[in-house]
Amino acid sequence: MRALIQRVTEASVTVDDTIIGEIGTGLLILVCAMDGDDPAKPETLATKISKLRIFTDDAGKMNRSLVDVGGAALIVSQFTLAADTSRGNRPGxxxxxxxxxxxxxxxxxxxxxxxxxxxxxxxxxxxxxxVRLTNDGPVTIWLDV
Structure with a gap:
């Protein structure tokens, strides 16, 4: 699985002019299942993201996890993370x-x-x-598991 995570102070998703998901402090997680991913991948990715120390501590260092700060996750499926741009101008x-x-x-x-x-x-x-977000930092991280 592939994910692009962004540390946010707020984020929301709207479909047909209706907000269907929103969070305050936490992570916006854009996620893509890749061809060949097995059923163990989601848990591996979830665990990795939950433990990433990308939130600041009292000293201003990125030393706290999403769990440590009590943050939320806005999870959005995004197959375009699988884009292959190695040939031509149209992604595959x-x-x-x-x-x-x-x-x-x-x-x-x-x-x-x-x-x-x-x-x-x-x-x-x-x-x-x-998708609307306020990126905090900005902190944006790409993950493949």
Whole structure:
């Protein structure tokens, strides 16, 4: 699985002019299931993200995790993270998991993050979404597991 995480002070997802998910302090997690991902990947990714020490401590150092700060996660499916831009000008997405598999792995990832005691909100798999965020730092990290 592949994820792009952004530390935020707030984030939301809107579908058809309706906010369907929003958080305050925490992480916006854009996630993509890749072709060949197995059922263990969502838990591995969730655990890794929950333990990343990317929130500042009292000394101003990135030394606290999402769990440590009691932050939330806004989790949005985004197959375009699988874009292959190595040839031509039109990205290819053949490295992304098929929609049925992608949905199952995305939903499992959401459950795995929630099971770690992290408040979660989500986008809508496969929908045309508008994502709004205030990136804190900015801190943006790419993860492949």
């Amino acid at each position: 997405f053949s490295q992304a998991a098929k929609p049925e598999t992608g949905r199952a792995l995305y939903e499992q990832f959401v459950r795995d993050v929630s099971a770690l005691g992290i408040a979660t909100a989500t986008g809508s798999f496969g929908a045309d979404m508008a």
